[in-house]
Amino acid sequence: xxxxxxxxxxxxxxxxxxxxxxxxxxxxxxxxxxxxxxxxxxxxxxxxxxxxxxxxxxxxxxxxxxxxxxxxxxxxxxxxxxxxxxxxxxxxxxxxxxxxxxxxxxxxxxxxxxxxxxxxxxxxxxxxxxxxxxxxxxxxxxxxxxxxxxxxxxxxxxxxxxxxxxxxxxxxxxxxxxxxxxxxxxxxxxxxxxxxxxxxxxxxxxxxxxxxxxxxxxxxxxxxxxxxxxxxxxxxxxxxxxxxxxxxxxxxxxxxxxxxxxxxxxxxxxxxxxxxxxxxxxxxxxxxxxxxxxxxxxxxxxxxxxxxxxxxxxxxxxxxxxxxxxxxxxxxxxxxxxxxxxx
Numbered sequence: 201x202x203x204x205x206x207x208x209x210x211x212x213x214x215x216x217x218x219x220x221x222x223x224x225x226x227x228x229x230x231x232x233x234x235x236x237x238x239x240x241x242x243x244x245x246x247x248x249x250x251x252x253x254x255x256x257x258x259x260x261x262x263x264x265x266x267x268x269x270x271x272x273x274x275x276x277x278x279x280x281x282x283x284x285x286x287x288x289x290x291x292x293x294x295x296x297x298x299x300x301x302x303x304x305x306x307x308x309x310x311x312x313x314x315x316x317x318x319x320x321x322x323x324x325x326x327x328x329x330x331x332x333x334x335x336x337x338x339x340x341x342x343x344x345x346x347x348x349x350x351x352x353x354x355x356x357x358x359x360x361x362x363x364x365x366x367x368x369x370x371x372x373x374x375x376x377x378x379x380x381x382x383x384x385x386x387x388x389x390x391x392x393x394x395x396x397x398x399x400x401x402x403x404x405x406x407x408x409x410x411x412x413x414x415x416x417x418x419x420x421x422x423x424x425x426x427x428x429x430x431x432x433x434x435x436x437x438x439x440x441x442x443x444x445x446x447x448x449x450x451x452x453x454x455x456x457x458x459x460x461x462x463x464x465x466x467x468x469x470x471x472x473x474x475x476x477x478x479x480x481x482x483x484x485x486x487x488x489x490x491x492x493x494x495x496x497x498x499x500x501x502x503x504x505x506x507x508x509x510x511x512x513x514x515x516x517x518x519x520x521x522x523x524x525x526x527x528x529x530x531x532x533x534x535x536x537x538x539x540x541x542x543x
Contacts, residue, residue: 204237205238205442205445205446207233207237207238208234208237208238208241208445208446209445209446209448211230211231211233211234211237211238211241211242211446212231212234212241212244212245212446212447212449212450213449214230215227215228215230215231215234215241215245216245216248216449216450217449218230219245219248219249219252220453224249225350227245227249228245228246228249228350228351231245231246232354232355232358235355235358235362238446240431240435240446240447241446241447243431244428244431244432244447244450246351247424247427247428247431248422248424248425248428249347249351249424250339250342250343250347250424251335251338251339251342251422251423251424251425251427252342252422252424253338253342253422253423254420254421254422254423255330255334255338255422255423259330259334259338260330260331260333260334261329261330261331261334262329262330262331266325266329267322267323267324267325268319268322268323270318270322270325271315271318271319271321271322271323272315272318272319274314274315274318274382274385274437275311275312275314275315275318277382278311278314278382278383278385278386279307279311281379281382281383282294282302282307282383282386294383297379297380297383297384297513298383298384298386298387298513299387299500299501299513299514300387306386306388307386309389310385310386310387310388310389310391311386312389313389313390314385314386314389314390314392317390317392317393321408321411322411324411324412324415325411325412325415329426330423330426335423335427338423380438380440380513381434381435381437381438382437384438384439384440384512384513385437385438385439387439387512387513387515388515388517388520388524390524391439391512391515391520392436392437392438392439392512393408393527394439394512394515394520394523394524394527395439395440395441395511395512395515395523396436396439396441396512397479397523397526397527397530397531398441398479398512398515398523398526398527399441399442399511400441400448401475401476401479401480402472402475402476402479402530402534403448403451403452403455405527405530405531405534406455406459406534406538407451407455408531409534409535409538410455410458410459410538413458413461414451414454414455414458415429417454417457417458418454421454425450425454428447428450429450429451431447432444432447432450432451435447438512439511439512439513439515440511440512440513441511441512442511462538462541462542463541463542464537464541465540465541468537468540468541471533471537472534472537475530475533475534479526479530484506485506486506486507488503488506489503490502490503491503491504491506491507500514501514501516502516505519
């Protein structure tokens with residue numbers, strides 16, 4: 201039960217709800233369940249708790265163009281990872297991450313597309329990040345010893361208990377996980393947004409088109425919310441969309457606040473609902489002939505796609521083209537609707 205995405209999502213949703221209700225002891229106590237399956241959800245709740253107060257208006261911010269810097273940094277790191285694997289003659293590892301034979305022209309094209317996508321989204325996020333010293337100072341100011349003890353003591357106790365009752369045969373590699381986050385966006389051009397739209401429907405498009413207002417809402421809430429949002433964006437880089445599923449409520453709350461300020465008509469809302477239903481996969485049968493055999497042979501590129509709902513890493517080229525066309529068409533409709541309903 202503990203090793204499921206649904207369990208991790210439930211832990212975060214309930215903890216986040218009680219945090220919003222300012223029932224901090226209940227929120228933190230429930231968040232500890234995340235240690236058993238998806239520790240990130242626990243740590244994000246703690247970030248929201250430790251930095252729950254808004255920073256002073258005069259708090260110093262970074263002077264650099266942070267949004268544009270991040271837009272170029274992520275693709276450069278991806279290219280650097282690919283170059284390193286080639287220099288080490290470790291192309292099989294790259295192929296295992298992409299599920300296709302690596303192609304230099306395709307990787308280069310995907311890297312350019314990845315930069316353009318990030319630039320369009322992040323170009324309005326400059327001067328929203330505080331300096332590191334500001335975070336340190338506010339952490340000390342907002343985190344008295346009793347608040348730290350409230351988390352550290354049970355965390356150490358749980359850690360010792362788990363170490364005493366588990367073995368050292370780990371099947372998870374943090375290094376490999378971070379590496380795949382930077383490599384998977386290079387499988388096909390724009391594979392990450394296409395995969396997210398395939399998995400979540402309209403939500404990624406709403407986040408993309410309203411990112412400027414969304415980020416302003418988030419950064420004005422608290423430093424904890426800003427840091428948690430950055431963690432959300434980092435995991436969202438990976439085309440395997442389920443990695444951000446447990447943290448989705450973190451974005452839905454400010455997104456709903458932004459949408460509430462828009463002058464959306466009943467007709468516009470009806471169109472969005474119909475589009476979401478069309479993207480929801482509810483009409484696609486999963487248990488079809490050949491599904492069991494596909495799992496037995498680890499063949500995730502054919503009928504197993506019905507089960508994975510077209511997960512980005514496993515998308516074959518035909519699936520990618522179909523969903524890229526669907527995503528582009530849906531993006532045009534959503535863009536027109538939002539332009540008529542500006543804040």
